[in-house]
Amino acid sequence: MPNTLKLIAASAYKSIAADQNTLKISNDADVSTVAWQGVDCIELHFPKFTDGRAFSQAYLLRRRLGFTGDIRATGDVLVDQLLQMQRSGFSSAVLRADQNLAHAQRQLAHFASFYQGDAAHPQALFSSPGATA
Amino acid sequence: MYQYTDFDRQFIKSRAAQHRDQLERNLNGELSDDEFRPLRLQNGWYVQRYAPMLRVAVPYGELASRQLRVLATIARDYDQPSADVYQHACNTQAELGTPHLPVGCGHFTTRQNVQFNWIPLAKSADVMDLLATVDLHGIQTSGACIRNITSDALAGIAPDEAIDPRPYAEIMRQWSTLHPEFAFLPRKFKIAITGAEEDRAAIAWHDVGLRLLKNAAGEIGFKVLVGGGMGRTPVIASTLREFLPWAQTLNYLEAVVRVYNRFGRRDNLYKARIKILVKAEGQRFIDEVETEFQSIVQHDGGQHTIPQAEFDRVAACFKAPAQAKSAQAATNNVATEVPAQEAAAYQRWLAQNVQAHKNPALRAVTLSFKRLGFAPGDATADQLDAAADLAERFSAGEVRVTHEQNLLLPWVHASDLPALWQAARSLGVARANIGLLTDMITCPGGDFCALANARSIPLAQAVTERYQDLDELFDIGPVDLHISGCMNSCGHHHTGHIGILGVDKDGREWYQVSLGGSDGSTLSGDPVPGKVIGPSFAASEVTDVVEALLDTYRAQRQPQEAFIHCVKRLGLEPFKQAANAVRHETGDAGKVLHVHLPQANTMTD
Numbered sequence: 001m002p003n004t005l006k007l008i009a010a011s012a013y014k015s016i017a018a019d020q021n022t023l024k025i026s027n028d029a030d031v032s033t034v035a036w037q038g039v040d041c042i043e044l045h046f047p048k049f050t051d052g053r054a055f056s057q058a059y060l061l062r063r064r065l066g067f068t069g070d071i072r073a074t075g076d077v078l079v080d081q082l083l084q085m086q087r088s089g090f091s092s093a094v095l096r097a098d099q100n101l102a103h104a105q106r107q108l109a110h111f112a113s114f115y116q117g118d119a120a121h122p123q124a125l126f127s128s129p130g131a132t133a
Numbered sequence: 134m135y136q137y138t139d140f141d142r143q144f145i146k147s148r149a150a151q152h153r154d155q156l157e158r159n160l161n162g163e164l165s166d167d168e169f170r171p172l173r174l175q176n177g178w179y180v181q182r183y184a185p186m187l188r189v190a191v192p193y194g195e196l197a198s199r200q201l202r203v204l205a206t207i208a209r210d211y212d213q214p215s216a217d218v219y220q221h222a223c224n225t226q227a228e229l230g231t232p233h234l235p236v237g238c239g240h241f242t243t244r245q246n247v248q249f250n251w252i253p254l255a256k257s258a259d260v261m262d263l264l265a266t267v268d269l270h271g272i273q274t275s276g277a278c279i280r281n282i283t284s285d286a287l288a289g290i291a292p293d294e295a296i297d298p299r300p301y302a303e304i305m306r307q308w309s310t311l312h313p314e315f316a317f318l319p320r321k322f323k324i325a326i327t328g329a330e331e332d333r334a335a336i337a338w339h340d341v342g343l344r345l346l347k348n349a350a351g352e353i354g355f356k357v358l359v360g361g362g363m364g365r366t367p368v369i370a371s372t373l374r375e376f377l378p379w380a381q382t383l384n385y386l387e388a389v390v391r392v393y394n395r396f397g398r399r400d401n402l403y404k405a406r407i408k409i410l411v412k413a414e415g416q417r418f419i420d421e422v423e424t425e426f427q428s429i430v431q432h433d434g435g436q437h438t439i440p441q442a443e444f445d446r447v448a449a450c451f452k453a454p455a456q457a458k459s460a461q462a463a464t465n466n467v468a469t470e471v472p473a474q475e476a477a478a479y480q481r482w483l484a485q486n487v488q489a490h491k492n493p494a495l496r497a498v499t500l501s502f503k504r505l506g507f508a509p510g511d512a513t514a515d516q517l518d519a520a521a522d523l524a525e526r527f528s529a530g531e532v533r534v535t536h537e538q539n540l541l542l543p544w545v546h547a548s549d550l551p552a553l554w555q556a557a558r559s560l561g562v563a564r565a566n567i568g569l570l571t572d573m574i575t576c577p578g579g580d581f582c583a584l585a586n587a588r589s590i591p592l593a594q595a596v597t598e599r600y601q602d603l604d605e606l607f608d609i610g611p612v613d614l615h616i617s618g619c620m621n622s623c624g625h626h627h628t629g630h631i632g633i634l635g636v637d638k639d640g641r642e643w644y645q646v647s648l649g650g651s652d653g654s655t656l657s658g659d660p661v662p663g664k665v666i667g668p669s670f671a672a673s674e675v676t677d678v679v680e681a682l683l684d685t686y687r688a689q690r691q692p693q694e695a696f697i698h699c700v701k702r703l704g705l706e707p708f709k710q711a712a713n714a715v716r717h718e719t720g721d722a723g724k725v726l727h728v729h730l731p732q733a734n735t736m737t738d
């Protein structure tokens with residue numbers, strides 16, 4: 001699948017963040033009640049990479065609530081979760097400082113496509129003509 | 134069986150390649166052990182007491198002969214520890230009293246998967262590649278994600294089944310596989326599905342239990358249960374929906390899992406399963422799921438509504454195999470091929486290990502992997518190969534892994550039963566004990582598992598040794614004996630008619646005994662956890678306790694009354710007294726111990 005996730009090195013994060021009107025949402029917030037009009041970027045936080053709540057938040061913001069701006073992953077962002085982030089609706093990710101950008105690109109390229117629909121491709125494989133043949 | 138498409142095949146190859154990439158980064162120090170751990174778990178790789186364990190996914194328990202043969206190869210070539218690892222393991226376990234640790238085996242699990250205990254992690258990527266050659270993998274057999282889906286071992290062939298659950302199970306398998314939103318849930322999430330009248334899949338003990346049925350209009354759908362589970366807090370699932378149209382299954386599961394992902398507790402691992410959320414929130418949980426479901430269907434467009442064409446594509450894979458359809462006429466004199474002096478043994482096997490089939494010309498035959506000298510559910514490489522041969526010769530090349538840790542041949546012609554019996558007997562897997570005391574469920578326990586408080590396999594062996602007499606086993610009748618080495622309940626002790634739970638105190642193994650548990654089968658009655666009959670017993674007492682319980686039953690039973698029914702009629706007291714009378718260690722020494730540990734030391738992955 002095409003890599004649409006913008007990868008941001010931890011060192012470059014500050015300068016990028018300063019340019020945007022950014023809203024930070026904690027991972028236990030109900031995203032349906034968040035006012036994001038006029039916001040360029042919503043940051044969703046991973047306190048630990050094994051805490052998967054922000055995946056649902058991103059999905060809802062993108063698919064249910066129609067947020068079209070940047071959805072950015074921050075916190076414990078490791079290369080091995082980037083693919084899930086991209087599929088859940090994230091458009092950028094600030095990698096933890098020790099992460100290797102070269103590995104990151106490779107992790108996004110392992111699979112051609114997936115069974116279930118996601119934020120990037122809402123249709124399931126079974127609704128994509130010819131795909132399961 | 135489900136037939137892999139090119140997509141399916143490429144997908145698991147990609148998954149194997151992804152695992153190799155992760156493994157290499159871990160081995161060269163770029164991916165820390167802590168960060169690799171959740172990744173390898175979701176491919177079935179645990180690290181146990183002495184070596185890694187691999188859990189291979191067997192979706193709803195179905196395996197083909199060609200797959201069994203590769204599992205045999207893995208057992209033979211890869212389930213082999215280094216000399217150092219093995220020596221250390223043997224020495225340590227010998228101190229506890231385990232004389233021998235088997236290697237080169239596959240192990241059938243209660244969730245219908247196959248495990249290996251000794252494969253070095255460095256070889257894990259090669260094993261995943263090998264598995265992928267026959268459409269096998271370890272995807273989501275562990276980790277805080279939607280686990281491999283289980284079903285009735287008689288799915289598609291049981292006479293009491295109205296609707297075959299396998300196509301639905303396969304569609305759910307595909308949907309849940311690498312779901313991007315649900316890979317890091319608060320805890321593991323297990324789904325079981327049945328389409329039969331009798332619940333042979335213990336659906337009320339699962340995070341989500343699905344029962345196929347027809348509504349008044351004759352439409353197919355599911356009764357949906359949620360929040361069942363074992364562990365430290367056994368809970369029977371509650372009804373979430375009386376009827377869910379089948380096409381909405383995935384949309385509805387999406388709603389359930391999304392609500393769980395959002396609200397499930399993450400502050401305390403012991404309270405992180407969905408059962409705790411369901412208990413705490415009650416109707417609010419149900420409302421939240423229904424609201425989310427409505428949003429998925431109405432607002433998001435119900436993207437995972439299952440199209441009829443997709444159902445038909447998958448269902449076509451589960452038609453009865455041609456070999457089974459070309460049925461020879463069922464004969465009434467099948468026993469005539471068995472020599473007269475063996476007729477009684479053969480009849481016992483027919484009575485206990487052979488079950489009726491939807492097709493009157495066919496039978497379902499269980500190969501018993503509960504026999505002297507082997508851990509319950511263990512099969513050597515040669516036995517796995519031989520089982521593959523039996524499946525090819527007698528069962529259209531298909532076997533099922535059962536919840537009770539045996540193999541079942543689903544497509545056996547009635548006229549082939551004598552030949553199958555002879556073949557199974559020569560392999561040592563024709564013991565006529567299916568459903569009887571020695572057909573026990575047992576976790577790997579403290580001989581392998583890093584979480585166990587006590588060993589399970591030696592207890593199972595002791596009970597097997599004591600009850601070798603088939604006359605006696607038949608006289609005792611059906612008994613579910615379930616043994617877990619710790620509170621994580623992998624041996625399903627909560628659902629045993631007799632449940633045994635290993636606990637640890639002062640570095641010694643103790644066992645808590647419970648009575649009257651039910652998995653929800655017809656024999657056992659409504660699902661319920663067993664009740665503990667008193668303070669823990671010493672390891673040396675447990676076999677005597679089992680015998681005392683069974684002797685009490687035999688002395689006090691009514692005609693035709695099964696053990697579990699006798700326990701329900703009499704209550705715990707007479708059994709408790711009998712069990713206490715054999716406390717030669719805990720009783721005489723006056724050191725009756727705590728009832729049980731307040732919690733298992735560690736949680737399962």
